[in-house]
Amino acid sequence: MADSPMLSDFLNAYPAYFYLLVGALGLIVGSFLNVVILRLPEMMQREWRSDCRALLELEQDDTKDDAGKLSLSFPGSHCPGCHHAIKPWENIPVISFLFLRGRCSHCAAAISWRYPLIELATAVASITVAFHIGVELALLAYLLLTWSLIALAVIDIDTQLLPDDITLPLLWAGLLFNVFLGPTAPVDAILGAAGGYLLLWSIYWLFKLATGKEGMGYGDFKLLAALGAWLGWQNLPIIILLSSAVGAVLGVLIIVVQGKDRSHPLPFGPYLAAAGWISLLWGGTLSALLLAGTP
Template identity: 55%
Template sequence: MLDLPLWAWLVCAGVLGLLVGSFLNVVILRLPARMEALWRREAHEALGLDAGEEPLPPGIVREPSHCPHCGHRLRAFDNIPLLGWLKLKGRCRHCGARISLQYPLVEAAVAVLSVLVVARLGPGGKALAGLVFTWMLVALTGIDLRTRLLPDQLTYPLLWLGLLLSLTGLFVPAPMAILGAALGYLSLWSVYWLFKLATGKEGMGYGDFKLLAALGAWMGPGALLPVILLSSLIGALLGGALIVFGRHRREVPIPFGPFLAGAGWLWLLAGDALWGLYAQLAGWR
C-alpha cells in the first residue's frame, strides 16, 4: 500500500469515480438496448421466423462514444467526465441537440460515492471491494430506473463476487454469505408469490430477488431485514411524494431495485451506525 495521506486517496477516489461514472453511463444506456435486440433475435430464431438484417445496437466496449441524436463521434476532450459536458454547455457540438443531464449527474454521483467509500472503509482491499460494489449498484439503479430491468449480466457477477470475497472474510465469513444469499432470494420470492396468489398481480420482478441475494452474499443474513425495511420505507416516502406532487401516476409501478441498492449501499458502509441510532431512539441504550 502506498504511503499517502488520506486526502490524496480521496482525490484519487474522486477522479477514478469520474472516469468510472463515464463508463457506467455507457453501460446504463447500451446494455438494455443490446439485450433487447438479442432477445428479439433469439425469439425469431426460436419461432422459426426470419429475423431480417436488424443491426445490433452499439456494444459497451468497442464502439466509440457518439451523439445519440446524429451519431457524430465525440472528440477526446468532449469525453472528459463533467468538463466535456460543461464545455459543450449540454449540447452536441455537431447537431446542437441537448445532451441528457444523466451524463454529468451519474459521473458526479459516482465520484462522490467513491470518495465516501474510501473515507469510510479506508485505503485498502476493503475499500476496493466497496468501490466495485458501489459501481455495480449504480449501474443497476440507472438501468432499473430507465427500463425496469435488473440484468443478470450485473446481478449474478455481484452475487458471485460477494460469495468469493466471503472466502477471505473481508465482510462476512463464507457460511454467512451463503446463508444471506439464499435467504435474500427466498424472502422476496416468497413475498412475490404470496402477493400474486392474493391479488393475481406481480408486485416485483425476479431481478429484485437476485439483487437482494447479492446483498445477502456481501453482508450476510443479518443485513437482510434492515435493508428490506429501509428500502421499503424510502420507497414508500419517495413514491408517495412523487404521486402527491403529480410526478408519477398512481397506476404506473415504481421500480424497487434502486431502493434496494441504496439501502444495501448505506448498510454496507454505515450499518453499525444506523443500528446504533435505531437502538438509541428505541430506548435500548
C-alpha cells in the same frame, strides 16, 4: 487499496491525494457507467428479439436486431442526434460537458444533464466509501459494489429491468470476496444470499396470491441476494426496512406530484440499491439504534 507498501504509506500520510485519486477514478467509472446504463438494456432487447426469431424460425434482421452489432465498446461514443463521433477531448468526465456548454460540438444538440450528474454521483459515492474503508485492498471490492449498484438503480428507473449480467456476477463476487478477504463469515454470506432471494420471493408470492398482481420482479430477488452475499444475512432486516420505508414515501410523492395511478408499477431496485449501500457504510450503527429502540 495498494499492493505497494510505499504507495499505501504515502496515501495514508497524504489523505487529500488519496481522495483525489479515488474521486478521479469515480469520474472515469461514472463515464463508463453512462455507457452501461444506455447500451446494456438495448443489447438485452436485441438479444431477446434475436432469440425469439430463432425460436419461431423467422429470418434474422441483421440490419437492426443483430445483438452482435452493439456492445459496450462498439460503436464508439457518438452524438445520438447527428452521430458525430465524440473526440477524446470531448469525453472528459464533467469537464467536457462544461466546456461544450452542454451541447454537441457538431450539431449543437443539447446533451443530457444526466451524464455529468451520474459521473459526479459516482465520484462522490466513491469518495464516501473510501472515507469509511480507508487505504485497504477491500476498498476496491466495495467500490465495485458501489458502481454496480449505481448502474442497476438507474437501469431499473429507465427500464424496470435489473440485468442478470450485473446482478449474478455481483452475487458471486460477494461470496468470493467474503471467502478470501471480506469481513463477513462465508456461511453468513451464503445465508445472506439464500435468505435475500427467498425473502423477496416469499413476499412476491404472498402478494400475488392475495391480490392477483405481481408486486416486484425476479431481478429484485437477485439483487437482494447479491446484497446478502456481500453484507451477510444480519443486514437483510435493515435493507428491507430502509428500502420499504423510502419506497413507500417516494412512491406516494410520485403518485401525488406526477399524478400517476396507484396501479402504475414503480421500480423497487433503486430503493434496494440505496438501502444496501447505506447498510454497507452505516449498517452496524443503524442496527444498534434499532435494537436500542426495541423494548
